[in-house]
Amino acid sequence: MADTTRNLGLPLIAAAQAQKHVTHNEALTALDALVQLACLDKDLAAPPAGPAEGDRYLVTAASPTGAWAGLSGQVVRFADGVWAGAMPRPGWFAYVIDEADLYVFTGTAWASFRGSLTALQNLTRLGIGTAADATNRFALKADAALLSWDDVTPGSGNLRVTLNKQAAAKDAGFTVQTGFSTRALLGSFGSDDFSLKVSPDGAAFFTPLTASASTGRLTLGRIAGPLEISANAGALPDTLPQTVLRVSSADGQQARLVFDSFGATAPGNFIFRTANGTAAAPSALPAGTSMGQFSAFGYGTTTYGSSARAQVAFATTEAWTDSAQGARVLIRTTPIGTAGIVEVFSAESNGAIRLVPLASDPTAGVAQGQLYANSTAAALKWHTGTAWARISNFAxxxxxxxxxxxxxxxxxxxxxxxxxxxxxxxxxxxxxxxxxxxxxxxxxxxxxxxxxxxxxxxxxxxxxxxxxxxxxxxxxxxxxxxxxxxxxxxxxxxxxxxxxxxxxxxxxxxxxxxxxxxxxxxxxxxxxxxx
The missing domain is CATH 2.60.120.40 (Jelly Rolls)
Structure with a gap:
């Protein structure tokens, strides 16, 4: 029959033992020392001066001295003026008070339990604030989550989150849900193309954005305007009604749209396509329809003008069929001192150039080289630098x-x-x-x-x-x-x-x-x- 218990080594009372209370009290004293183990320190190599009754320490030094000599690796306690040791067994926990850390005995040494948690390996599930399950083997319930670069151990300062799928036909992405019903997907789904998908109900999905993995090209679905591209850090004025695209530069800089083309037969091409009727039911254009225009707006003393002040426009000159599609190009400007745009020049569909006639010689903004048609004189005139001179229909x-x-x-x-x-x-x-x-x-x-x-x-x-x-x-x-x-x-x-x-x-x-x-x-x- 054993004299001590298997795990804590507590003394057992023998049959017919005299003074049983001694053995019993010794076992209680050991329990008091070892159960709910809390030690003051673990880094001392010799007993402290003036210990208090019941003080406990972990002796981790290889060769402790003084009253701890021979107690290396043991849990020591001060009781009745004597230091007594107990040999720990694998799995024992001890809270070290001066470090506010929990240690576990591995069978050979005391190891920080908190430190062991930083190296968890091969967990089958992990739930933080909630329970993980067979589908969601990692689950987090929190108001926020942070992933940051490693600033504890030397590292590159980078941070990457990798989503790795088995094959291109599989899915890898982020899912955004409302009440556990999917509303958005971001990633590669069924191919290696990267896309954004959105849904109003978790069943029907729209794809407003796709980046091709093979070409690098970006495909956009329908965009609800205005789409704004801006290098201006400041606030911008309100856009005009029906604006689809707005491009703004930084203050004091030009805003540019550039068409780069290569090859003599492939110039840049700004295209207007116009039909009568509706998008669902287009019809032929009637005569006098504006097919497209470039318009210039500007700022007055208090606000932007409500309509264009200069314009290049394209208009039909007959009712269109598939074989008759006459068109003209016209230029409109705003006379000095007014705020109303008027047509001043056109290239007609019959090949003629038309200057819209004026009843008298212009007096404002005149300069050498200007040309205009005088309806009163029924003649073309040009400005010599000092006066208007007739160049046609002389008397x-x-x-x-x-x-x-x-x-x-x-x-x-x-x-x-x-x-x-x-x-x-x-x-x-x-x-x-x-x-x-x-x-x-x-x-x-x-x-x-x-x-x-x-x-x-x-x-x-x-x-x-x-x-x-x-x-x-x-x-x-x-x-x-x-x-x-x-x-x-x-x-x-x-x-x-x-x-x-x-x-x-x-x-x-x-x-x-x-x-x-x-x-x-x-x-x-x-x-x-x-x-």
Whole structure:
């Protein structure tokens, strides 16, 4: 029969033993020391001075000294002024008070139980705050979870979470649920493509995002606008209604959309596709439909304009069929000092270029090289840097007289040209026998005059000159002298005059020595605007 218990080595009372109380008390003392074991320290190699009754220590030193000599590896207790030791057995637990740590005896040494928990291996299940099960062999119930890089042992400073699946056709991903009903999936599902899937009910799924594993290309499902791409760290103004995509730069920088193309037959292409009707039931475009436009908006003194202030647009010019699809390109701008956009230029479907006419010369924002159509003058004009000048439909005329004009001797007399063979711009006024300049410019004039005698009278000189605003122009004068031959003697005169708008030009003649006539036949007065 054994003298002590198997595990704690407590003394047993022998049969017919005298003084049984001694053995019993010794066993109780050992129980008091070893049960709910809490030791003050485990790192001393010699007994402390002044121990208290019942103090316990783990002696881990290989060669302890003093009263602990020979007690290496044992649990020692101070009782009745004596240190007594007990040899621990594998699996014993001891709480070390000065370390606030629980130690377990491995059979050869005391090891930190907390330390042993950092190296758990091959657990079949682990539940934190909840119970793990056969499906969810790791389960966590908490408000938050943190995974951080290893800052205790030397490491790379990196952190990776790896989801490894058996084959491409399997699933590896994160599942987001509401009330344990799936609402989102993120990962690779049924292939190696990476995708985001969402669901309203856990049954039907939409895939708004997929990244191809084979090409690296990103596929987006339908995007509810606006999609914003911005390098601006500050707040942005509200977008316009129906905005689908907004691209903004950093303050002070350009926002750019770049189309890189390679190969002469593969240019970048910005495409508008327009149909009448609805997306579900498109129909042919009617005439006058806008098919697409580039619009520019800007900021005034207090806010952005509510509509475009400059625009390039594309519009139909006929009701479309599959074989008749006429279209035009037009440009709209906003006149200076206004806030309303107007069409100013277009390339028509018939190949013509159209400048929208203005009734008068522009006065604001003019600069050299500008070109416009004047509806009043029915002409194209350009700005020379100092003034608007006509470049088409110049004023020109050719006039005659329907009767022989009598001219008294020695008097300058106006020739009454009263019939216009041609009269562009209506500048020749037959009723007053004169040319009236429709606008300022340089004009050239010609006149041819034939002598007709009056009876037997024989003038000795036949003169002609142009009058401007009722007085001699002083820009040319001609004459024929000597014997004037009836119906044969003729004089020609040409000049160039710089006129202001409204200036008049007339032809005057004078006979010396006798009177005579300017013959209706073969006499003319003509002119043209040169600049």
């Amino acid at each position: 020109k005329f050719a006039s005659t007289t329907s009767f022989d004009n009598y001219v008294g001797a020695a008097n300058w007399t106006k020739v009454q040209f009263n019939t216009a063979d041609s009269n562009d711009q209506g500048a020749f006024v037959a009723a007053s026998n004169r040319f009236v300049a429709p606008e300022a410019g340089l004009y050239g004039f010609d006149t041819a005059l034939v002598f007709r005698k009056n009876g037997s009278n024989a003038p000795t000189a036949f003169e002609a000159q142009f009058y401007r605003n009722g007085t001699p122009a002083g820009r040319g004068r001609t004459s024929a002298t000597g014997t004037l031959v009836d119906g044969v003697t003729a004089i020609d005169l040409s000049t160039a005059l710089k006129l202001a708008a409204g200036d008049t030009v007339e032809v005057f003649v004078r006979f010396s020595g006798a009177d005579g006539y300017v013959a209706a036949s073969d006499s003319l007065f003509s002119g043209r605007q040169m600049a």
